[in-house]
Amino acid sequence: MTASTTAPSDLVRPFRVALPEAEIADLKQRLARTRWPDPETVPDWSQGVRLENAQSLVAYWERDYDWRRFEAELNRFPQFLTTIDGLDIHFVHVRSGNPGALPLLLTHGWPGSIAEFLKLIGPLTDPVAFGGDVRDSFDVVIPSLPGFGFSGKPAETGWTVSRIATAWVELMRRLGYREWVAQGGDWGSVVTTALAAQRPEGLLGVHLNTPYAFPARIPDTLSADEQYAVDGLARYAGELGGSNHLQGTKPETVGFALADSPAGQAAWIYEKFQSKTDNRGLAEDALSTDDMLDVISLYWFTNSAASSARIYWENRSATMAGPELTLPVAVTVFPRDVPRLPRSWIEDTYRTLIHYGEADRGGHFAALEQPEILISEIRTGLRSLRRWKAVPAAWPTAGRRRRPRGSRRRW
Secondary structure (H helix, E strand, O other), X not given: OEEOOOOOOOOOEEEXXXXXXXXXXXXXXXXXXXXXXXXXXXXXXXXXXXXXXXXXXXHHHHHOOOHHXXXXXXXXXXXXXXXEOOEEEEEEEEOOOOOOOEEEEEEOOOOOOHHHHHHHHHHHHOHHHHOOOHHHOEEEEEEOOOOOOOOOOOOOOOOOHHHHHHHHHHHHHHOOOOOEEEEEOOHHHHHHHHHHXXXXXXXXXXXXXXXXXXXXXXXXXXXXXXXXXXXXXXXXHOOOOHHHHHHHHOHHHHHHHHHOOHHHHHHHHHHHHHHHOOOOOOHHHOOOHHHHHHHHHHHHHOOOHHHHHHHHHHOOOOOOOOOOOOOOEEEEEOOOOOOOOOHHHHHHHOOOEEEEEEOOOOOOOHHHHOHHHHHHHHHHHXXXXXXXXXOOOOOOOOOOOOOOOOOOOEO
């Protein structure tokens, strides 16, 4: 990976991915020498990744996967580094050619990366070329979280979601944006929620596809949808929570386990894709093998198993109960997300809800699984913020609550 080193550290400098051929050869050699565990003793995924599925994925990674294809895809887009709060932040920045484009900050989660947003860039920046309306044009900024991908790896503690959100505000200021919006899922949603809670000057509103809106105290009487959410949370923290628990308590141990084993790194992420996508039993029903390996390879080649896992450790006191936001919020719920929150709790938490959407398919990794649906929801959810500049105390809602008369102001 290369970057210009001539510019001062507080300026934005160009970046381009250029992986040495020796690193690719080393990966293939390691994969060929994989020492496999004994097969599981159950006929399902309840013990984790099944041996035959892992062997199939690793065989494809070794013999058929083309990193250079993915590298070229990344390099089609302008990439940059900039030092914020002592850490290099890597990001993709694509300006729309259309006047009036709204700047949009997209934040990924774990085990996500900038890779999950690549299919969104064209339709968001040039909607007409993809059958859309020029009035839905965005400038797109996609940073890699600290410790993820090509961003720097923190050498000190303290990189909480609030600190990341503050860094994102500085990034948008440094790019010259006076007004902008933000979107995220998974940890990207947590960071975006922290942004909205901070209410920095210029942030007009946010879109979330992972709403963190559980009530601080679960009511004694629950509707069917609310009970489904509670059951989903128990499953998320229980049988699906193994990687989250380890990363939140022993991220360095996770790094030791995965840094020397590409097959281990692949299984670690593959299991998460299998358990949280909208599939019929296998992750491959929802995601292509190449899409999964693009993400897995990015983690492997940047040796970021430990540094990315620390986002769980740094934020281990976080809960699924989100703050009540006073900034405009748009939400899209995907049916196979875990946990899937009911509309009632979303509306109770986000009193300034301007859009509520329910997708008919898709799971936790919306940008990878259903990019077209997410693109449409981002356009629809944030469209009203193009027409109205002021953020009134009582924003028009998408649900039961009504906007007070006279609460809007024109640009």
